[in-house]
Amino acid sequence: MSASCGCDVNHTPRLVVLTGGPGAGKTAVLEVLAQHACRHVLLLPEVASILWKGGFPRKDGLPLRRASQRAIVRVQHELQRYAIEEPTTALVVCDRGSLDGLAYWPGTPAEYFDDLDTTEDRELARYASVIHLQSAAREHGYFSTAVRPESAEQAREIDRKILEAWSHHPHRTVIESEPDFLRKLDKALVLLRAQIPACCR
Numbered sequence: 688m689s690a691s692c693g694c695d696v697n698h699t700p701r702l703v704v705l706t707g708g709p710g711a712g713k714t715a716v717l718e719v720l721a722q723h724a725c726r727h728v729l730l731l732p733e734v735a736s737i738l739w740k741g742g743f744p745r746k747d748g749l750p751l752r753r754a755s756q757r758a759i760v761r762v763q764h765e766l767q768r769y770a771i772e773e774p775t776t777a778l779v780v781c782d783r784g785s786l787d788g789l790a791y792w793p794g795t796p797a798e799y800f801d802d803l804d805t806t807e808d809r810e811l812a813r814y815a816s817v818i819h820l821q822s823a824a825r826e827h828g829y830f831s832t833a834v835r836p837e838s839a840e841q842a843r844e845i846d847r848k849i850l851e852a853w854s855h856h857p858h859r860t861v862i863e864s865e866p867d868f869l870r871k872l873d874k875a876l877v878l879l880r881a882q883i884p885a886c887c888r
């Protein structure tokens with residue numbers, strides 16, 4: 688796999704979700720992938736970061752929590768649609784997907800899907816596979832930061848909820864927290880590279 692793969696095949700785009708709790712290492716995985724992927728692999732950014740950095744309000748209260756999650760899913764849908772409509776796309780790697788919001792949603796899953804005018808099946812069907820990187824345990828070097836204020840325990844709790852949110856996906860792989868972060872990174876990269884069509888490797 689290289690930046691100039693020389694491939695001119697007409698690909699059928701596939702979406703893969705990279706998810707997991709805070710501090711799981713998604714960013715590092717995507718940075719390495721970005722350095723090696725050819726132009727047929729599109730990496731979609733994490734939408735929550737775009738919204739928070741762009742000034743979307745962050746306050747307490749149910750109406751705003753619901754609005755935030757709806758906004759995130761709607762932007763995810765539009766980014767995914769653009770990625771699929773690009774004629775050269777073979778693989779779309781999404782930094783989180785539309786089921787992640789269930790982990791933050793202040794209501795039942797049924798209310799989540801109703802409010803978004805979609806269904807669980809429809810959202811699951813968007814993605815060919817899901818790779819879940821578990822949040823690092825405290826003993827494996829988890830640390831809080833300004834953009835990741837959660838404690839190790841809070842991070843694990845969100846991680847657990849995200850695991851639950853994607854539990855019905857038929858092709859999900861969970862990469863557990865382990866002391867050697869590079870091994871975890873490598874496992875994720877092996878899985879992601881396996882999703883790239885042979886013509887582009």
Ligand SMILES: [Zn+2]
Nearest residue numbers: 692725727887
């Ligand atoms: Zn390619």
Ligand SMILES: [Zn+2]
Nearest residue numbers: 694696886887
């Ligand atoms: Zn190709």
